[in-house]
Amino acid sequence: MTKNYFTLDEDFETIIKKALPDKTINKIRSVTTGWTNIVFEVCTNDGDFFFRFPRDDFWIRTIVKDYEFAKFVNEKTDFDTVKLELLYDNGRPFSMHQKIEGTVLAEKMNNMTEEEIKVVAKDIAKFMFELHSIKFNKEEIFKINNIGLKLVDFLDELLKVHVAKEDMKFWNYNEFINKDHNCLVHGDLNSSNIIIDENNHISAIIDFGFGGFGNKYFDLARIIGRCPETFKNEIIESYENISKTKLDYNILDEEIDIWTNIDNAYINYMRGIGIYE
Numbered sequence: 499m500t501k502n503y504f505t506l507d508e509d510f511e512t513i514i515k516k517a518l519p520d521k522t523i524n525k526i527r528s529v530t531t532g533w534t535n536i537v538f539e540v541c542t543n544d545g546d547f548f549f550r551f552p553r554d555d556f557w558i559r560t561i562v563k564d565y566e567f568a569k570f571v572n573e574k575t576d577f578d579t580v581k582l583e584l585l586y587d588n589g590r591p592f593s594m595h596q597k598i599e600g601t602v603l604a605e606k607m608n609n610m611t612e613e614e615i616k617v618v619a620k621d622i623a624k625f626m627f628e629l630h631s632i633k634f635n636k637e638e639i640f641k642i643n644n645i646g647l648k649l650v651d652f653l654d655e656l657l658k659v660h661v662a663k664e665d666m667k668f669w670n671y672n673e674f675i676n677k678d679h680n681c682l683v684h685g686d687l688n689s690s691n692i693i694i695d696e697n698n699h700i701s702a703i704i705d706f707g708f709g710g711f712g713n714k715y716f717d718l719a720r721i722i723g724r725c726p727e728t729f730k731n732e733i734i735e736s737y738e739n740i741s742k743t744k745l746d747y748n749i750l751d752e753e754i755d756i757w758t759n760i761d762n763a764y765i766n767y768m769r770g771i772g773i774y775e
Contacts, residue, residue: 501590502555502558503552503553503554503555503590504536504553504587504590504592505536505553506536508536510526510536510538510549510551513587514526514540516587517549517585517594518540518547521542521543521544522543522544523540523541523542524542525541526538526539526540526541527539527540527541529548533768534552534553534560534707535550535551535552535557535561536553537550538551539597545596545597546596546597547594547595548596548597549592549593549594550592550593551592552590552592556656556659556660558590558591560708561584561591561592561593561707562591563706563709563710564582564593564705564706564709565591565593567706567707567709568581568582568706568709569582571629571632571682571706571709574629575628575629575632576624577621577624577625577628577700577702577703578598578700578702579702579703579704580595580598580702580703580704580705581595581596582594583595595704598693598701598702598704599695599701600694600702601694601695602689602690602694603618603689603690603692603693603694603725604689604690606694607725607726607729608726610698612728614698615729615732616732617697617699618694618698618700619729619733619736621694621699621700622687622700622721622733622736623733623737623739623740624740625700625703626684626714626717626718626737627737627740627741629681629684630683630714631681632681632682634682648710648711648712649679649683649685649708649709649710649711649712649713649716650679650712652708653669653708653760654669657669657763660764661763661766661767662763662766662767662770665763665767666759666763668755668756668763669759669760678713679712681711681712681713682711682712683708683710683711683713683714683716683717684706684709684720685706685707685708685709685710685712685717686705686720687703687717687720687721688720688721689721689724689725690705690724692704715745715746715749715753718733718734718737718745718750718753719753719754719756719757720757721733722754723757723758724757
């Protein structure tokens with residue numbers, strides 16, 4: 499039976515070499531932090547590249563959305579976004595992009611000074627506001643009919659496919675139907691998807707597989723919930739200053755809790771299938 503997705507027993511070396519026919523490959527390193535995809539960092543004579551191979555049918559569809567959404571928002575904000583190439587192996591999509599110079603925020607955030615936090619928090623808030631302000635047509639945002647363009651629908655499918663029922667009792671889909679879903683959102687704006695330079699400014703934003711349209715609180719809650727508490731007030735204050743609007747802190751705290759529950763439930767799932775220890 500033909501697989502639509504990738505498994506760990508694939509001949510990834512051959513697939514990667516076909517994708518880089520004009521490069522000399524010096525090293526292929528597995529990146530074990532990938533939950534949704536099997537990830538490799540590839541060192542060549544002409545720079546380094548990251549490859550992402552989806553782990554199942556759900557993430558196969560998502561990686562196409564990652565490519566489409568990143569392409570749609572490119573140059574629509576003041577910040578660089580990852581420039582993906584969408585490639586195929588026997589009809590199965592996977593993505594490739596050149597390594598972006600900088601440090602993943604997650605690797606640095608626990609040791610940052612107050613001034614450093616202010617710098618990166620202001621950039622994060624500015625990126626979110628600019629993304630949330632992009633004009634779009636729901637019927638024309640992507641050229642393909644793809645997965646969950648409304649973030650709530652995407653999360654609903656994700657949880658039903660990948661999370662045990664006892665681990666998703668917190669999830670109340672109907673609670674979100676009545677909320678505004680009137681802006682573009684990154685959907686997974688966590689500290690691992692923000693790359694910063696040596697001056698703590700954003701170098702690039704990556705991983706738009708959860709992207710679509712939704713509510714600004716989704717992105718605010720996601721990044722605040724995945725950063726140390728010292729980031730919270732700085733991000734909130736910066737976003738309020740840039741947007742010239744006051745946030746509803748009750749909604750924000752509710753959605754931080756929801757994202758925490760999603761993370762915990764998904765970790766349990768990954769442990770169950772032997773990917774996350």
